[in-house]
Amino acid sequence: MFVIAASTLSFAWPFLAGxxxxxxxxRSPVPRVAEGRSIAVAQMVRGILSYTRWPGAMASIRLCxxxxxxxxxxxxxxxxxxxxxxxxxxxxxxxxxxxAGCDGLYLGRMAAAERSQLIAEAxxxxxxxxxxNDPACRxxxxxxxxxxxxxxxxxxxxxxxxxGAVRIDPKVLLLARAPEGQP
Numbered sequence: 001m002f003v004i005a006a007s008t009l010s011f012a013w014p015f016l017a018g019x020x021x022x023x024x025x026x027r028s029p030v031p032r033v034a035e036g037r038s039i040a041v042a043q044m045v046r047g048i049l050s051y052t053r054w055p056g057a058m059a060s061i062r063l064c065x066x067x068x069x070x071x072x073x074x075x076x077x078x079x080x081x082x083x084x085x086x087x088x089x090x091x092x093x094x095x096x097x098x099x100a101g102c103d104g105l106y107l108g109r110m111a112a113a114e115r116s117q118l119i120a121e122a123x124x125x126x127x128x129x130x131x132x133n134d135p136a137c138r139x140x141x142x143x144x145x146x147x148x149x150x151x152x153x154x155x156x157x158x159x160x161x162x163x164g165a166v167r168i169d170p171k172v173l174l175l176a177r178a179p180e181g182q183p
Contacts, residue, residue, distance in 0.1 A: 034073075040152050041071035041145060044175065045130060048143055048154075049086065049104060051172035052128045055165060060084050062103045066091040066118055069108030069132055071147060096121040107131040107141060115139050119160075126165040142168070 049061055061084050065072055076088045091097065093114070097105045098121055105127050107115055115131070119140045122129050129141040137144035137155035142164060144155040154175075161168050 034071075037147055037152070038071045038074040041132065041147065042074035042077065044145065044152055044154065045075060045104075045106065046086070047175045048130060048172060049128065051169040051175075052104075053167040053169065054103060054126050056126075058084060058103065061086045062089060062101055063087065063106055064089050064091040064097055064100055064102035064104065065106045065108065066097075067108035067110030067114070067133075069106065071132055071145075072106065072108055075106065091118075097127050098122065098125045102127055104128045104130065105141075107133065109133050112139070123160070123163045124165060128164070128166050128168070129160065 045063075049063070063075065063086050065075065065088060069075070089100070089102070091100055091102070091105070097118060102122075103126065105118060105122055107118065107130065110133075115134070116139055119129055119131075123140070128143070130143045130145065131137070131139060131141035132145045132147065134141060134144045135146035135155065137157045140157065140160050142157055142160040144157065146153045146155065156168075156172070
């Protein structure tokens with residue numbers, strides 16, 4: 001497996017903007033922290049989807065959510081990616097992503113066996129897979145998010161991308177470029 005580690009995301013957590021150097025996350029209200037992370041994850045997902053090319057023309061992207069996502073609260077509010085609307089749908093247990101008509105699969109917390117099965121069912125199909133609960137990217141999703149206290153990053157699994165029927169524009173790595181003035 002060949003995985004590219006994309007470093008820091010090109011935008012800071014919304015709740016950290018303008019924060020003083022002495023402010024720590026422990027002092028931030030938990031709901032605001034969780035909301036800020038959910039917003040950042042939704043923006044990241046929208047960015048990933050905008051750099052994805054499916055074999056046929058599509059008016060909208062059907063993003064299926066499986067498991068219990070920690071940061072998926074704002075995915076429903078995600079605006080269009082690349083000029084296409086995003087339709088969010090919950091994937092029922094035992095319902096494979098291909099059978100459900102998914103263009104994208106967002107994986108939250110779930111049993112390892114279920115995760116592996118869903119990813120295996122998506123291989124070879126026109127489905128981009130994004131996992132929020134596998135920062136080392138070992139389960140085989142195309143994109144694996146790493147949500148840390150002060151940054152959001154992702155791993156890009158080139159093996160999974162090469163086995164899929166979607167094409168990922170290499171410019172997706174621009175999402176991981178650090179903002180000017182930051183390491």
